[in-house]
Amino acid sequence: MSLIDDPQVRRNVERLPIEFDDYGFDRFGLSRKALVRAYSPMAYIYRHYLKVTAFGLENVPATGRGLIIPNHSGGLGADAAMILTSLILNDEAPRLGQGMAEYFLTRSPFARPALRKLGHLTGLPEHGEQLLHDERLVLVFPEGARGAGKLYKDRYKLVRFGTGFMRLALKTGTPVIPCAFIGGEESFPQLFHIKWLAKLLNGPFVPVAPQLVLFPLPVACQVYYGPPMSFEGDGSEPDHVIQQYVEEVRHAMERLISTGLDARPRAFMFERMPDSDQDQRP
Amino acid sequence: MKILITGISGTLARGVAYRLVRRGHQVVGIDRRPWPDVPEGVEMHQADIRKRPAEDVFRLSRPDALIHMATVTHFTTSTEERYRINLGGTRKLFEYCHEYGVKQAVFVGRHTVYGATPDSPLYHTEDEPPLAGAAFKELADLVAADLYAGSALWRWPELNTAVLRLCYFLGPSRGGTLSGFLSKNRVPMVLGFDPLYQLMHEWDAEEAITLAVEKQLRGVFNVAGPPPVPLSVVCSATGRRAVPIPEPLYSSVLGRFGFPYLPDDAVAHVKYPIVIDNSAFVEATGFVPHYSAKQTMEGFRWN
Numbered sequence: 001m002s003l004i005d006d007p008q009v010r011r012n013v014e015r016l017p018i019e020f021d022d023y024g025f026d027r028f029g030l031s032r033k034a035l036v037r038a039y040s041p042m043a044y045i046y047r048h049y050l051k052v053t054a055f056g057l058e059n060v061p062a063t064g065r066g067l068i069i070p071n072h073s074g075g076l077g078a079d080a081a082m083i084l085t086s087l088i089l090n091d092e093a094p095r096l097g098q099g100m101a102e103y104f105l106t107r108s109p110f111a112r113p114a115l116r117k118l119g120h121l122t123g124l125p126e127h128g129e130q131l132l133h134d135e136r137l138v139l140v141f142p143e144g145a146r147g148a149g150k151l152y153k154d155r156y157k158l159v160r161f162g163t164g165f166m167r168l169a170l171k172t173g174t175p176v177i178p179c180a181f182i183g184g185e186e187s188f189p190q191l192f193h194i195k196w197l198a199k200l201l202n203g204p205f206v207p208v209a210p211q212l213v214l215f216p217l218p219v220a221c222q223v224y225y226g227p228p229m230s231f232e233g234d235g236s237e238p239d240h241v242i243q244q245y246v247e248e249v250r251h252a253m254e255r256l257i258s259t260g261l262d263a264r265p266r267a268f269m270f271e272r273m274p275d276s277d278q279d280q281r282p
Numbered sequence: 283m284k285i286l287i288t289g290i291s292g293t294l295a296r297g298v299a300y301r302l303v304r305r306g307h308q309v310v311g312i313d314r315r316p317w318p319d320v321p322e323g324v325e326m327h328q329a330d331i332r333k334r335p336a337e338d339v340f341r342l343s344r345p346d347a348l349i350h351m352a353t354v355t356h357f358t359t360s361t362e363e364r365y366r367i368n369l370g371g372t373r374k375l376f377e378y379c380h381e382y383g384v385k386q387a388v389f390v391g392r393h394t395v396y397g398a399t400p401d402s403p404l405y406h407t408e409d410e411p412p413l414a415g416a417a418f419k420e421l422a423d424l425v426a427a428d429l430y431a432g433s434a435l436w437r438w439p440e441l442n443t444a445v446l447r448l449c450y451f452l453g454p455s456r457g458g459t460l461s462g463f464l465s466k467n468r469v470p471m472v473l474g475f476d477p478l479y480q481l482m483h484e485w486d487a488e489e490a491i492t493l494a495v496e497k498q499l500r501g502v503f504n505v506a507g508p509p510p511v512p513l514s515v516v517c518s519a520t521g522r523r524a525v526p527i528p529e530p531l532y533s534s535v536l537g538r539f540g541f542p543y544l545p546d547d548a549v550a551h552v553k554y555p556i557v558i559d560n561s562a563f564v565e566a567t568g569f570v571p572h573y574s575a576k577q578t579m580e581g582f583r584w585n
Contacts, residue, residue: 022576023519027509028404029478029555107400109474109529113512116478126403 006040012094013039017063017135026119028131034117035096039088046085049218050078050187051272054086056225062093065132065174066228067165068139069249071158071257072147073184075207078216079148083139083181086223097139098131100124104202125164132172140165142246145204149193155185156257161250163242170245171235175228178249180256183221186267220269224256284308285495286345286384288331288375289352290324291315293457294390297488298349299324305492310343312336313352331371340382347386347495350375353427355459361420368423369430376434379441386442388494389431392459393449393480393504395424398554404478405559408447408502418547432502444499446491449506449558452520452582453484460516463542464582469517470541470552473526476514477555482507483573483581493567504558507571508578513552519579529553 013035024032046052060066068087073079084097100123105111119136121127131138141147142161150159169176190207197206211217229252231245264273285302289295290311299309303323310325311317320326325343329335331352339345352375353368372389379387396406397414412429415422434443450460460481463469482490482505490505517524527535529549537543544552563569573581 021509021511022574023511023515025511025515029510029512103401109472112400113474113476116476121404122401124401124403126405130403130405 004040005036006043008091009039009043009088010036012088012091015094016096018096027134028119028121029116030096030119031117034114035119038118039085042081042085043089046082046089050082050183050216051218051220052082052086052223053220053273054090054223054225057086057090057092059177059225059227060087060090060093060095060137061175061228062095064135065172066137067132067169067174067176068097068137068179068225069142069165069176069253070139070179070181071156071253072141072143073150073155073181074188074216075148075190075205075209076188076214076216077148078187079181079184080139080141082221083179083223087137095137097137099139100128102145102204104204125168128168129172132168132174140168142249149205149207150185150190152185152189152191155189156261158250158253161246163239163246166231166242166246166249167235170231170233170237175230176249177228178226178252178256180224180226180253180260181221182224182257182260182264183219183269187216187219187221218270220272222260222263222273224260226252226256283347283495284310284343284345285347285349286310286312286339286343287349287351288312288336288371289350290326291317292351293453293455294451294484294487294491295349295351297455297484298351298491301488301492302495305496310339310345312339332366332374336374337378340378340384344382345384347388348375348379348384349388349390349491349495350431351390353391353424355424361423364420364423368427372427372430376431376438376441379434380438384441386444386495386498387431387434388444388446388491388499389428390491391428391431391445391447392424393447393506393556393558394421394459394551395428395447396556396558397421398477398550398556400554402554404555404557406504406557407559408504408562417550418545420545420547435501442498442500444494445502446494447502447504447558448487448490449480449482449504451482451484451487452578453487454581455484458484461582463544464516464520464522466540466542467523468525468540469513469522470532470535471513471517471524471526472532472549472553473528475553476512477553478510478557479513479516479555480506480510480557481516481575481578482571483578486571486573489572490563490567490569493569497567499566501562503563503566504560505563505569506558506560507573508575510555510557511575511579516579519576519583521583
């Protein structure tokens with residue numbers, strides 16, 4: 001326990017439906033202590049800097065497997081961090097979202113153990129399956145890194161979806177929860193990418209935004225969770241069937257995004273979203 | 283049942299022998315090394331598995347089952363010798379099994395045959411190919427032996443063959459690969475990495491091998507006990523000091539400054555995890571480990 005630990009985060013981490021061993025680790029190497037350490041500053045950013053409001057958290061199952069499928073934006077992973085924080089800060093039923101990490105991150109020293117302690121394993125289909133079989137909540141950005149690197153001119157336009165998440169959902173009988181993150185594009189409006197630096201660092205892209213630093217602007221963000229969608233099948237369906245299911249999810253996400261965009265009084269909103277009766281502040 | 287154990291003087295094999303005798307089996311053992319205070323009920327032959335006297339044991343004793351544990355690691359032997367013992371020896375033994383009507387053969391291998399790579403999934407299943415040989419040449423002979431033993435399943439279908447891929451074990455005998463890594467006060471970690479290590483108690487490992495014979499297991503099985511823990515926890519729980527070393531310096535400190543010796547290629551095994559899924563073995567045998575990771579590690583603390 002330390003002074004910088006957030007009481008709500010600590011309380012909710014204790015309540016997670018995950019089995020921890022004598023040392024506070026689960027069977028995938030997730031660390032309870034690291035969760036509190038990492039989500040405490042995130043909770044501060046969530047409440048006071050990006051002023052996030054979450055809607056539709058009742059659509060996230062309280063226990064059992066689930067796939068959260070959001071749009072990707074903002075280049076820095078702030079969207080992922082805030083979606084995950086909204087799940088932890090949900091006092092009704094706190095959940096831990098576990099992401100599928102980029103290969104280049106899980107090959108790097110320090111990043112690899114840090115991600116593992118927070119429950120983010122290398123983005124392999126086997127990992128998704130293992131986590132879902134263990135009744136976890138898995139976060140997948142179907143647009144992948146190309147979605148995160150969207151430029152400001154293409155904001156909130158969904159790029160091509162991968163189909164891996166749908167095969168995973170069918171194979172494991174997992175409900176898909178469509179999700180929209182609003183505000184990510186304004187908090188880090190990407191003007192262009194530095195391609196040679198990305199190559200040098202072996203990463204997917206290096207974005208440049210007007211603020212010049214790799215940190216989001218304090219634009220208020222919102223997260224919307226849609227009702228869970230279930231699909232019939234076992235994951236061995238031909239591509240056109242899978243593609244059709246993926247389109248359904250994509251449409252659900254587009255609807256959530258347009259609802260979210262219409263609900264904002266203006267794009268660059270620096271105060272908390274008004275009329276938020278489901279406010280997640282403690 | 284009459285059970286032949288090769289490599290019976292090894293720490294784990296002795297425990298298996300004790301267990302089998304206690305359960306009313308007849309045990310015959312072969313090893314190059316002596317076992318001076320061999321218990322009653324164990325018939326010990328000091329011989330080399332690749333030589334004539336070993337075949338004589340098959341011919342004269344006519345065992346019903348073989349537990350093959352006569353494999354050596356890089357800690358003790360040169361590369362050529364390892365190939366001769368691990369691959370050559372395994373081949374000979376399986377041929378004897380076929381020739382002398384042995385009904386059950388259990389090959390005790392290691393989970394490290396899967397190899398430690400950054401992009402491989404946690405919880406390896408038996409259908410994944412063992413890849414360790416490519417990146418870790420000191421393990422190539424054991425990978426070959428593992429695959430050769432598995433090939434007995436189609437080569438001699440009448441022989442019930444079980445290939446066990448056993449995770450690390452710790453126990454009072456202080457034998458085994460992980461004990462060697464933890465043999466000094468300081469444990470060399472690679473700076474910025476902290477892989478999951480899967481370990482079980484020596485006595486649980488002995489029990490698992492015993493079960494494999496008794497249940498007449500057939501096929502390839504991962505054998506593990508409690509869920510894995512990070513290497514840093516293994517160090518602290520066993521009372522060792524984890525010393526993070528930058529990777530470029532890693533191979534030059536091994537065997538010096540109070541660190542244990544490891545071959546160069548072993549660094550991958552200190553950076554990335556090898557974790558196995560034991561559900562097939564549990565389903566086939568009903569195996570339940572007696573000791574948790576905490577009990578196992580704390581039992582291994584320094585005094």
